[in-house]
Amino acid sequence: MATVNTAWDHVSGNIFKTWVIMFLFSLFTVAVVYIIARGFGYGEVGGLGIVGFALIMAGIMNFVSYFWSDKIVLGVSGAKPIKKEDNPEVYRIVENLCIAAGLPLPKIYIIDDTATNAFATGRDPKHAAIAFTKGILQKLNKQELEGVTAHELSHVGNRDTLLMAVVSVLVGTIALLADFFLRSMFYGGRDREGRGNQLFVILAIVAAILAPIVATLIQLAVSRRREFLADASGVLLTRYPQGLASALQKISGDREPLEVANRGTAHLYIVNPLKGQDAKQWLAGLFNTHPPIEMRIKALREMEGKI
Amino acid sequence: MITYIVIGVVVVLIFWLLMTYNGLVTLRNRVREAWSQIDVQLKRRSSLIPNLVEAVKGYVKHEKGVLEEVTKARTSLMSAKNPHEAAEADNMLTGALKSLFAVAENYPNLKASENFIKLQDELSDTETKVAASRQFYNTNVLDLNNSLETVPSAWIGQMFGFKKEEFFKATDEEKKDVEVKF
Numbered sequence: 001m002a003t004v005n006t007a008w009d010h011v012s013g014n015i016f017k018t019w020v021i022m023f024l025f026s027l028f029t030v031a032v033v034y035i036i037a038r039g040f041g042y043g044e045v046g047g048l049g050i051v052g053f054a055l056i057m058a059g060i061m062n063f064v065s066y067f068w069s070d071k072i073v074l075g076v077s078g079a080k081p082i083k084k085e086d087n088p089e090v091y092r093i094v095e096n097l098c099i100a101a102g103l104p105l106p107k108i109y110i111i112d113d114t115a116t117n118a119f120a121t122g123r124d125p126k127h128a129a130i131a132f133t134k135g136i137l138q139k140l141n142k143q144e145l146e147g148v149t150a151h152e153l154s155h156v157g158n159r160d161t162l163l164m165a166v167v168s169v170l171v172g173t174i175a176l177l178a179d180f181f182l183r184s185m186f187y188g189g190r191d192r193e194g195r196g197n198q199l200f201v202i203l204a205i206v207a208a209i210l211a212p213i214v215a216t217l218i219q220l221a222v223s224r225r226r227e228f229l230a231d232a233s234g235v236l237l238t239r240y241p242q243g244l245a246s247a248l249q250k251i252s253g254d255r256e257p258l259e260v261a262n263r264g265t266a267h268l269y270i271v272n273p274l275k276g277q278d279a280k281q282w283l284a285g286l287f288n289t290h291p292p293i294e295m296r297i298k299a300l301r302e303m304e305g306k307i
Numbered sequence: 308m309i310t311y312i313v314i315g316v317v318v319v320l321i322f323w324l325l326m327t328y329n330g331l332v333t334l335r336n337r338v339r340e341a342w343s344q345i346d347v348q349l350k351r352r353s354s355l356i357p358n359l360v361e362a363v364k365g366y367v368k369h370e371k372g373v374l375e376e377v378t379k380a381r382t383s384l385m386s387a388k389n390p391h392e393a394a395e396a397d398n399m400l401t402g403a404l405k406s407l408f409a410v411a412e413n414y415p416n417l418k419a420s421e422n423f424i425k426l427q428d429e430l431s432d433t434e435t436k437v438a439a440s441r442q443f444y445n446t447n448v449l450d451l452n453n454s455l456e457t458v459p460s461a462w463i464g465q466m467f468g469f470k471k472e473e474f475f476k477a478t479d480e481e482k483k484d485v486e487v488k489f
Contacts, residue, residue: 092432092435095436096432096435096436096439097439099344099348099436099439099440099443100439100440100442100443101443102341102344102443102446102447236446237442239442
C-alpha cells in the first residue's frame with residue numbers, strides 16, 4: 001500500500017480499511033456486551049439472556065428497514081418513478097453504466113426539488129433504486145451526471161445497504177443494552193448483592209454511557225469509508241475522475257438544502273443533503289456521514305490519468 | 308495424535324482445493340456471461356442496420372459502395388463465432404458506418420429526415436452500450452487472468468487446464484475517435 005494513487009489502489013485500500021474497521025467494531029461489541037452482561041451480574045445465563053434479547057430486537061428493527069429500504073426511503077423523499085420516454089438521457093446514462101458494471105437496471109426515480117442531490121438504495125442489486133433531484137439533472141452536464149450515477153451504482157454493487165444494515169444491528173444492540181442496564185440501575189436496584197463484582201458494575205456504567213456514542217462514531221466512519229469507496233469504484237466505471245470531481249464541486253457550491261431529506265436518510269445521498277453542517281474541524285468531522293468534499297475531490301484528482 | 312494432524316491437514320487441503328477450483332469455474336463462467344452480454348448488444352446493433360440501409364437507400368444514389376460495405380460488415384458480424392472475430396467485424400462495421408455518415412453529410416434532405424436522425428441516435432447509443440459491455444467483459448477477464456497468474460490459484464488453474472482469456476481490444480482507429488471527442 002505504498003503508492004495509493006490509481007483507482008484500483010483506492011478501491012482495494014478502502015475495502016481493506018472497511019474490514020479493519022469492521023473487525024475492530026466486532027471486538028468492541030464483544031467487549032461491551034461482555035462488560036455489561038457481567039455488570040448485570042445475575043450469572044452468565046441471565047446476562048446473556050438480556051444480550052440475546054437486545055440482539056433480536058435490534059435485528060428485527062433493522063431487518064425491516066433493510067428489507068424495505070427502497071420503499072421506505074423513496075416514500076419519505078417523495079420520489080416519482082420515471083420511464084424511458086420521460087427522460088431518455090438519464091435513462092440511457094443509467095442503462096449504459098449498469099451494463100459496464102454488470103448490474104441489473106435499477107428503478108429510476110426523480111425527486112421534484114431544485115436542490116442538487118442523488119441517492120441509491122435497495123436491499124440487493126435486483127431491488128435497487130436510484131433517485132435524482134430535478135436540480136441535479138438541470139445543473140450537471142452529461143459527464144458529471146455519469147460520474148454521479150457511477151458513484152450511486154457502485155453503492156449498489158458494493159452492497160452498501162447490507163453492510164450499513166449489519167453495522168446498524170451492532171450499534172442498535174449496544175444502544176439497547178446500554179439503555180436496559182442504565183434503567184435497571186435507576187429503577188430496579190434489585191438485590192444489589194446479586195450483582196457480581198462491584199468492579200464490573202462500575203465498568204458497565206461507564207460502558208453503558210460511552211459505548212453508544214463510540215458505536216455511532218464507528219458507524220459514521222464506515223459510512224465515510226464507503227463514500228470514498230463508491231467514488232473510486234465509480235471511477236473504474238466511467239474511467240473519468242474529472243466528471244465526478246467537477247460534479248462534487250458544483251454540488252458543494254450549491255448551498256440549497258434538500259427539504260425531503262432528514263437525519264435518517266442523509267447518509268444515502270451523494271453529498272450531505274442537510275448542508276450548512278459540513279464540519280471542517282477534526283472533532284466535528286467525526287460526526288459526519290460523508291467525508292469533506294475537498295477530500296473526496298483530492299482523492300479523485302489523484303486518480304486522474306492513473307487508471 | 309500425529310495421525311489426527313495429518314488427517315486435519317489433508318482435509319483442509321482438499322477443502323481449499325475445492326474452493327479454489329470452484330472459484331475459478333465461477334470466474335470463467337462470468338467471462339462467458341459477460342461475453343454473451345456483448346453479443347446481445349452486437350445483435351442489437353446489427354438489427355438496426357437494415358433499417359438504416361433502407362432509410363438511406365432512397366437518398367444516396369452515387370455511393371452505393373458505402374452501403375454495400377455496411378451490409379457486408381453486418382453479415383460478418385452476425386456470423387462471428389468468437390470474441391476475436393466479433394471484435395474485428397464490429398470494428399469493420401464502425402468504420403463502414405463512419406463513412407456512411409460522412410457521405411450523408413452531402414445530402415441535406417437525408418440529414419433532416421426524422422427517421423434518419425432517430426436511427427443515428429439509436430446507433431450511437433448502441434455503440435455506447437457495446438463499449439460498456441466490452442468494459443464489463445474486460446473486467447471479468449482481468450479477474451480470471453489475475454487468478455490464473457497469481458499463486459496459489461495459478462497452480463490449480465494449471466492442474467485443471469484453465470486458460471487465460473483475451474481482452475476485447477479497441478482498434479487504433481477507435482482510440483483516435485475518442486481523442487477527438489474530448
